[in-house]
Amino acid sequence: MSSTSTQPDLLYTEEEEALRAAVRGLLADHCDAAGVIARTETDTPHDMSLWKVLSDGMGLAGLLVPEELGGQGASHREAAVVLEELGRSVAPVPYLTSAVVATEALLACGTEDLITELAGGRAIGALAVALNVATGGAYRLVRQENGALHGELTAVADAACADVLLVPADDGGLYAVDASAVTVTPQVSLDLTRPLAKVSLDGAPGRLLGDAEPAVQRALRAGAGLLASEQLGLTDWCLTETVRHLKDRKQFNRPVGGFQALKHRLAQLWLESVNLRAAARNAAGALATGSGDTDLAVAVAQAYAAPVAVHAAEEAVQLHGGIGMTWEHPAHLYLKRAKADAIAYGTAGGHREALAGLVDLPAPS
């Protein structure tokens, strides 16, 4: 294996840093931890007013959409920066699911009117594929009969706040189905801030958008690749907050963060976060340029990111001591998101298996 000449830019541009500052500022004002925790136990776990500001106000739902279709004509690099910040705040908004995954599926089908609606934040889309499915993995189909769709799909992330569901059917087509034409039942989810729902279709009318398979594959690949940036944001918050706490917290007449056993654990976590940043930027850059290395870059990022984010969240809980076990402290939101993210769009092990084929390291026969 030799490296290709197209090595993505792994840094952040000035514009990307400005975008980060804007999103971070907005989240500081509109997405405090106490509010997020309180919202998880209401009937509306998604923060629709925050979503409105992000999508309608800042135009962030249209980053992947060309300007002529009402988007910003930006790229996965910018969307990745937004996801880093949303990850840092475990913001309960359907950004990854609607502005990335559903939008990619629609872009694959060329469904201009829906793309424009999603890009402008006038509608939220959800790809009706279980969140754990990876690129190349099997997913459930609904039955298409005379234009009406029948079936039940589970573990659909953010379906509860979606206006339109993108449903793969047994005739090979991808259908747009209005949320009002189906029954969406929230599932009690491990991740409180990206809740799942069951979608039941009982003769729902669907609009054929195109072939399901290429659209689903494109959507899942982008979802997996940019999820690494969300995991980077989660990791960054867990590390920063834990370091802050350990400088502050005193036991045995000294800051707990001065004990070498803990210093080494935090330094180790920092190293992992530095590595994750490179891997996540590499995946975002590959997706943005459509590089021939994209499958590999995404698989590497996902194989690396999941254990790091989970490690960061687990360390945050452990090193906060008793308070890390409370409902009141937000560490659990990060642990639940990190653990769910480790399954979302494929596990690390699944991505490693994909890599075996991509880099010619085959399994024993």
Added chain:
Amino acid sequence: MTVTPDAAELRRRTQELLAAHPPADTGRLDFLKARFDAGLAWVHYPEGLGGLGAPRSLQAVVDAELEAADAPDNDPRRIGIGLGMAAPTILGFGTEEQKKRFLRPLWTGEEVWCQLFSEPGAGSDLAALGTRAVRDGDDWVVNGQKVWTSSAHLARWAILIARTDPEVPKHRGITYFVCDMTDPGVEVRPLRQITGEAEFNEVFLTDVRIPDAHRLGEIGDGWRVAQTTLMNERVSIGGMRIPREGGMIGPVAKTWRERPELRTHDLHQRLLKLWVEAEVARLTGERLRQQLVAGQPGPEGSGMKLAFARLNQEISGLEVELRGEEGLSYDDWTMRRPELVDFTGRDAGYRYLRSKGNSIEGGTSEVLLNIVAERVLGLPAEPRTDKDVAWKDLAR
């Protein structure tokens, strides 16, 4: 005032050098001397000392031109300690005479340098070193023992730190010298290591006389001078572009592809995990390189050595296991004194044993984790009981 040369000017000067000294008809050493005198050795050094005061990043322009013309290089791997550690220290703290005397033969490789820093009693706590230098007229008389000295048996000169004042706390009583390795009081003994060979030496210093003119920096300021040396050691580690599978993972991936009969499921899982980690470490190095090129150096470099030490050890360990019956053999235990260190050379068993040193040499991984925790994360420093204690009163 002279104008700093840009890339075009450096290209012009390089072509001029090549025209005046065609590599095909010029002796290697003559060419290297001419290159030094043309200021194209290390362009960021001052004029007259092998450079032109140009930005360091422009060295690549010169190197590319010279490589295209098949010009000889100064075999930097053979003289790494001189180039990476002695030279920047001499440049930063040397007198004009010292710079004139030492830098040219250092760069051309005519004179090899080694480093006399670590001691049996001063490893991670280098500042506790006990080699004594006592003033005697215009000379210093040095007695003590140094260890882990690579190239000592080849070296003409050494950078040396020694204790000149035992009455003050350890960091304050150290002075930095250039030591003549041909002095009759210098005895170099090979130090055989777990690989069977002796890359390193022990160096015994008995009444070695060093003229005061070979002192670098002020008396008692040696610790600060040494920081420059050590800082440059770390800078020279980062900044290289590595191809995918360019490091320790390359040989094991190759073995995996060529020897299907060795494959097991357990090894497959571990190999893929390490392949991912090696690729991510490579990307981190690439990101660091991009940061340096963009003039935004971050703290990320502090972690590179830690990551590579662990990866080298785990990957080479996996390869020994993968090789099964062959993993039980070893290529050669013969005691040798190699001129070059090659982490990825020889067989898997050698790589496995040699990489054990990666988490010890140049700062142990444990100390580096402390440094990351304190300097990058801002966590409290380790408690220091030796801060205000005279060196002579320290526990030992």
